[in-house]
Amino acid sequence: MSLEQVIKQIKPLDQKIIEATQAHLDSLTKPQGSLGMLEDIGKQVAAIYGSVKPPLTKKKVVIMAGDHGVAAEGVSAYPPEVTPQMVLNYMNGGAGINVMANHAGASLICVDVGVAVDLPDLPNLIRKKIAYGTKNMTQGPAMTREEAEKALLIGVETVEQLSKEGITLLAPGDMGIANTTSSAAIIAALGNVPVEQVVGRGTGINDERYKRKIEAVRKALAVNKPDSNDSLDVLAKVGGLEIAGMAGLMIGAAVYGMPVVIDGFNATAAALIAGTLAPLSRAYMIGSHLSAEPGHKFMLEYLGIKPMLTMNLRLGEATGAVLVMSMVDCAIKILREMATFEDAGVSVALT
Numbered sequence: 001m002s003l004e005q006v007i008k009q010i011k012p013l014d015q016k017i018i019e020a021t022q023a024h025l026d027s028l029t030k031p032q033g034s035l036g037m038l039e040d041i042g043k044q045v046a047a048i049y050g051s052v053k054p055p056l057t058k059k060k061v062v063i064m065a066g067d068h069g070v071a072a073e074g075v076s077a078y079p080p081e082v083t084p085q086m087v088l089n090y091m092n093g094g095a096g097i098n099v100m101a102n103h104a105g106a107s108l109i110c111v112d113v114g115v116a117v118d119l120p121d122l123p124n125l126i127r128k129k130i131a132y133g134t135k136n137m138t139q140g141p142a143m144t145r146e147e148a149e150k151a152l153l154i155g156v157e158t159v160e161q162l163s164k165e166g167i168t169l170l171a172p173g174d175m176g177i178a179n180t181t182s183s184a185a186i187i188a189a190l191g192n193v194p195v196e197q198v199v200g201r202g203t204g205i206n207d208e209r210y211k212r213k214i215e216a217v218r219k220a221l222a223v224n225k226p227d228s229n230d231s232l233d234v235l236a237k238v239g240g241l242e243i244a245g246m247a248g249l250m251i252g253a254a255v256y257g258m259p260v261v262i263d264g265f266n267a268t269a270a271a272l273i274a275g276t277l278a279p280l281s282r283a284y285m286i287g288s289h290l291s292a293e294p295g296h297k298f299m300l301e302y303l304g305i306k307p308m309l310t311m312n313l314r315l316g317e318a319t320g321a322v323l324v325m326s327m328v329d330c331a332i333k334i335l336r337e338m339a340t341f342e343d344a345g346v347s348v349a350l351t
């Protein structure tokens with residue numbers, strides 16, 4: 001199926017269920033609206049699952065991994081070898097996301113969509129390499145439009161498989177040295193935000209690398225002239241294979257009817273692509289945190305996503321998203337387990 005055909009399958013949320021969930025929330029023993037954003041999550045997931053009292057979620061973290069040719073410009077604090085090394089760390093259970101996913105009750109898989117070296121055959125590693133990393137975007141397009149579309153479809157197919165396995169809540173994460181350079185270019189291009197406002201310190205670069213990074217983003221935009229009205233063009237020219245893969249996961253979540261929690265700077269760059277290619281997919285996205293990367297707020301504003309946490313996280317890997325996965329279950333338990341004013345014999349509001 002083509003990407004266009006996939007996107008056509010996305011259904012808008014059922015307003016009637018949103019209204020019924022609002023009425024149910026207002027019947028529960030609390031001042032109206034007092035559970036704030038937990039009530040918003042409750043209404044959103046009820047509408048996605050088609051039930052005012054949905055079952056608890058079955059959670060999956062999917063880390064998309066890919067390398068970036070622009071790393072050659074000296075824009076990261078770490079060498080590109082860290083990308084495959086961290087993939088093996090995920091497989092061995094030793095990374096931050098392994099610990100935090102376990103804490104949240106989520107299982108994890110990693111998809112190699114563009115790591116620069118071959119990786120071994122391992123049980124939770126899905127090998128779908130499209131290229132050995134992107135090309136250096138300061139010299140020309142990072143990838144072809146076809147490669148970008150292929151990576152998007154790999155994301156969609158991954159969700160199709162997970163949906164068959166009974167997964168109902170998704171957290172896309174990223175691993176890719178130098179990918180904050182790409183994500184900065186994406187928001188600069190799509191949101192028309194000045195480059196110096198969206199370039200941050202990524203993995204913790206010094207002043208010299210920071211200057212090179214600003215230069216690299218400026219050059220990539222000048223050389224490629226991405227069309228801000230064509231997000232596939234932006235993705236192909238200045239994006240990354242793992243960013244495309246995450247955007248595919250987000251579109252797939254909407255197609256297969258599951259909420260998707262949006263992590264930090266790179267995952268939100270993917271959400272920009274998904275949300276512009278498939279506007280209806282935005283209704284399936286749940287914001288998680290505000291990253292320490294200064295450009296993140298522009299992305300969230302562009303998408304109209306409210307972050308729930310501000311914790312100075314800047315690790316990526318879906319680490320912020322898994323914190324909010326627990327909140328999704330909490331919102332569901334509120335709908336399922338709280339007593340109503342009538343059940344508990346509590347007096348309702350005065351008029």
Ligand SMILES: O=C(O)c1ccc[n+]([C@@H]2O[C@H](COP(=O)([O-])O)[C@@H](O)[C@H]2O)c1
Pocket residue numbers: 075076077078174175176177178179180181201202203204263264265266267291292293313314315316317
């Ligand atoms: O998600 C974020 O907000 C975030 C912010 C800064 C860095 N990262 C992670 O760090 C890597 C990219 O940083 P850099 O400096 O190599 O561009 C990549 O693997 C990301 O997952 C992630």
Ligand SMILES: Cc1cc2nc[nH]c2cc1C
Pocket residue numbers: 078082086174175176203315316317
């Ligand atoms: C060690 C390390 C772990 C990461 N996880 C996501 N991006 C990362 C970048 C580095 C450098």
